[in-house]
Amino acid sequence: MTVMNVLEKTLRTSFGEIENVNSNLLDWQEVDGQPGNYIKVLTVDEKRHRVDFLFRQDPHKEFAKHNHRCTAVALTLEGLWGYREGDEMHFPGTFSYEPPGSAHTPYSSEQGMTVYASFQGTGPEMLDILDEDDNVVDTLTLDFFKQYYQP
Numbered sequence: 001m002t003v004m005n006v007l008e009k010t011l012r013t014s015f016g017e018i019e020n021v022n023s024n025l026l027d028w029q030e031v032d033g034q035p036g037n038y039i040k041v042l043t044v045d046e047k048r049h050r051v052d053f054l055f056r057q058d059p060h061k062e063f064a065k066h067n068h069r070c071t072a073v074a075l076t077l078e079g080l081w082g083y084r085e086g087d088e089m090h091f092p093g094t095f096s097y098e099p100p101g102s103a104h105t106p107y108s109s110e111q112g113m114t115v116y117a118s119f120q121g122t123g124p125e126m127l128d129i130l131d132e133d134d135n136v137v138d139t140l141t142l143d144f145f146k147q148y149y150q151p
């Protein structure tokens with residue numbers, strides 16, 4: 001007997017506060033101001049200042065240097081990437097924990113990269129975008145990520 005699984009053809013389901021997402025049905029959306037960087041927003045929890053998402057970089061791309069106002073975690077799913085400030089390279093299965101106050105510039109190798117990531121804030125501020133002198137030039141809030149949410 002074949003059991004119909006509603007998530008196979010449905011982007012989102014929920015019961016109570018539980019949300020389920022078939023991320024294969026989400027479209028990659030290029031991140032504003034960050035060419036070659038793409039996002040699929042899985043869930044946004046405004047009450048708890050949290051966003052969960054998939055993030056992808058095309059080969060040899062970079063995301064602007066930033067300082068974390070939130071706690072971030074990232075699990076690499078595909079490719080090879082690193083931080084300009086460090087020597088280590090992340091491959092599928094590697095995990096990063098980035099507490100508030102971490103500053104770095106993620107860049108991808110010739111393989112590009114895909115990660116699952118989660119940002120957990122204590123308020124709506126998630127990332128401060130820095131210039132080359134580490135001045136804050138922009139602050140990305142939960143609303144910035146919410147604009148990529150596909151219902």
Ligand SMILES: [Fe+2]
Pocket residue numbers: 066068072098104
């Ligand atoms: Fe980061």
